[in-house]
Amino acid sequence: MDFAGSLSLIVPEIVLSVSGLVLLLVAGWAGGKANRLVTILACAVLAACFVITAPSVCGGAMGAGTHAFGGLFAADAFAGFAKLMIYAASGAVLVVAPAFFGRYGLMRAEFPVLVLFAVLGMNVMVSATDLMTLYIGLELNSLSSYVLASFLRTDERSSEAGLKYFVLGALASGILLFGISLTYGFTGTTAFTGIRDALDGHMEMGALFGITFVLAGLAFKISAVPFHMWTPDVYEGAPTPVTTFFSSAPKVAAVALVARVSLGAFGPQAEAWRQIVIFAALVSILVGAVGAIGQSNIKRLLAYSSINNVGFILVGLAAATPQGVASMLLYLAVYVAMTIGSFVVVLMMRDAEGQPLEAISDLAGLSRTRFALAFCLMCLMFSLAGIPPLMGFWAKLVVFQAAVNAGLFVVAVLAVVGSVIGAFYYIKIVKVMFFDEPADTIRGRSDWAHWALLAISTIAISPVMYLVTGWLTQLADKAAAALFLVA
């Protein structure tokens, strides 16, 4: 493919980087006055990227026509599907962030700009078909994220979260780089297709180490056990809009990246990495479920919940089939809706002065003081627990279906039993809201944007959405087919 053709494939990335730079200039020029304008423009940029990317997803773009720059980058339907989720999640974060930071007087135009750069990094991650592109995307996203985590500069917890995230993220990057260099050393290439050819059939022990280290490095990013320790601390410490961001968009990107690396580059050695993935999946489900039980802070609880959910997504990856990949994407879509919804509720938990509340005990008796809020959170919690008829059940269903069809019967049984343990703490939240006497600490009013987001995510996990499952499955199947065609 010629250079012009390659450029036409990365239009969303060009739009993101150019507008990011321009908005940075605007922010530098106008200072605090431009906060609102920059945020709105950033949202508009994300919306524009959404529109640009959507056709490749609906059309199921795949094959050689989607490869740019000599196989460094692929703008196929798989990447497109992940990008759409990333745009949607990041847009939601931009909607809720100004109100949160505004109360501390710390809203700055850099926030939307950083989010845009993080989105750019994630776009590169999900489109990477070369270990170099992968690393550049990952770092661009990570560096933006470190700053975002400590965005509430005056808050100790936020700074601590940023530092923790940075140190552990740097460690993860080191491990990843080590794995990349091993892989390069034993296969002689960094391109996914080349690695794939080199690994077909026989595999050196060194290459196996490479695979293991690459997966370990990426496991940090998706916070899969045993590389999950940073998650509760960072989620708790980071400002809530940033936590919303961390638990949604980068997770989508990292999971998509893991899928592309393991099925694309390491596809022929699926038997080798499958055991790693199965172990990480089952242990994540267990640790995510058990760890959450004792939590009293809702953000920490949601952190463990995200570890738990990653476990279920990895069950889909362990299937290593097109159906498995499609189920991962579908699970991610539902997961993003559930996560955004849950965190919007957390953002709406404020006392009369507008100070944020984070203790689960503050939710006590919420159904009597704020019924609509309690009702939405109840739906989200039951959905996260995977109780039908909510969409969280369907997400788990497709993942288990993929696992069972791939012959991973025992894995499905263990995962499903793990989901019962997880259900315990989700219904605990419902118990606190509906059965307990009102604590009546949540009195703050929220603006219409929060309510709209909450309504959208609640509708997105409501049984009504079963009607679009056919369409969604089609899209996900095309995306998965694109991944396997590359592979």
Place this chain on the structure above:
Amino acid sequence: MGGFPILSLMLLVPLVGAVICLLAGERAARMVALVATLVDLGLGIVLWVNYDVGGAQWQFTERLPLFAGFQWAMGIDGIAMLLIVLTVFLMPICILASRSITRRVPEYMATFLFMELLMIGVFAAQDLFLFYIFFEGGLIPMYLIIGVWGGDNRVYAAYKFFLYTLLGSVLMLVAMLWMAHEAGTTFIPTLMAYDFPPHAQTWLWLAFFASFAVKMPMWPLHTWLPDAHVQAPTAGSVILAGVLLKMGGYGFIRFSLPMFPEASLQFVWLIWGLSMAAVVLTSLIALVQTDMKKLIAYSSVAHMAIVTVGLFAFNTQGLDGAMIVMLSHGVVSGALFLCVGVIYDRLHTREIARYGGLSINMPHYALLFMLFTMASVGLPGTSGFVGEFLSLIGIYQVSTWATAVCTTGIILGAGYMLYLYWRVAFGVQRNADAAAMPDLDMREWVMLGALGLAVLWMGVYPESFLAPIRSDIAALDARIARAAPVSDSDLRTTAPKAARGEAQ
């Protein structure tokens, strides 16, 4: 009825009602809930009247490929039809029985209507995953009903109910996924005729058993039931005993037996063993209860054991009997919980010792309570007799031992029910406040009277209830005949009889 989607309409009515209730005030919510359940009752009657006895096996079918991986498939046979009628019959009574609920009425009514939707859905679904969604979705409203409107220890009971039943059901989900993969369809009628390999049947059967045995509940998985019953409000208990417990039995009829006949035979000892243990042990436990609701809850476990022995007798009488016991128990235990509710509303205690001699100041109440007690015991002329008799005839043909033990249980059943009735209705009026309680009012008469008529109808003319299920039971019997267990005593001793005749 042509292609009119009456089943979907029956689901839509409570759904619309629930939404209106959430938005309405207290009085309006009560009214809306009552109207919605009565409309559904009307539709249920239409369903029964238009059900073509002896016609196609599946009637009122609807199939729409709406979802990915499964479809909106509705349709009922006689078994499902009667259970749906039972549901819509009990629902208005539950709404009427909720007069004593004064806290958060709109939410309460909405939850109940949502529950009704899910229960009808369970019996009407013809798709594996659609069934699961309705089956499992029932956890949400029941969790809220017990937890929000229940008694003192409601949180513990709600947790126990939720996690216990969830754990049972998720294993069934994995089994369903495997079946859909193996058979290439999720359509239940097709699956009912599909022959799964016997070695796989064993595991599938166990997975389904885990779910249905907990729902049923079978001893020793029943421990959630007394807690849930005691803590739930009256109407919650009625629904729990009346309909939710039937889902387990319905599951055995619809899934375990026709889909896994070989495995059913393989585990027949387990079912019989647990049922025998349940009948005797829970009856003995019921004898020593001091809490009325707990006593009736344990009696439910015993009655459900009669259902399971009937089902796993592998013959027409047993299956017929199991169905009638389910219907009868749905009405009778519902009525008994209402009877408890009536006096609980007056005195706010379930302690048996706090009552006594109620036949003096509440003669009408005592009369109806007597009727339901007798029906629970299985007195001829009441619904209980028909079902238990048929079940025992069924099991007698294959296992005299199981019959002997289960019959003992029925005698014990007479013991604890009569003992309960004696302590509550007869004897001296020990407590002044109990002696001052007024007799039934109009609303209570309507509720208990309707149930009483149903009990007598089922007892005197069970043909009305046997006719719709006859062909379905026959089809099921033919399906499982190849796996029927060998009788332990040769009852059809035609050859020796003939020989004796010759000798004479």
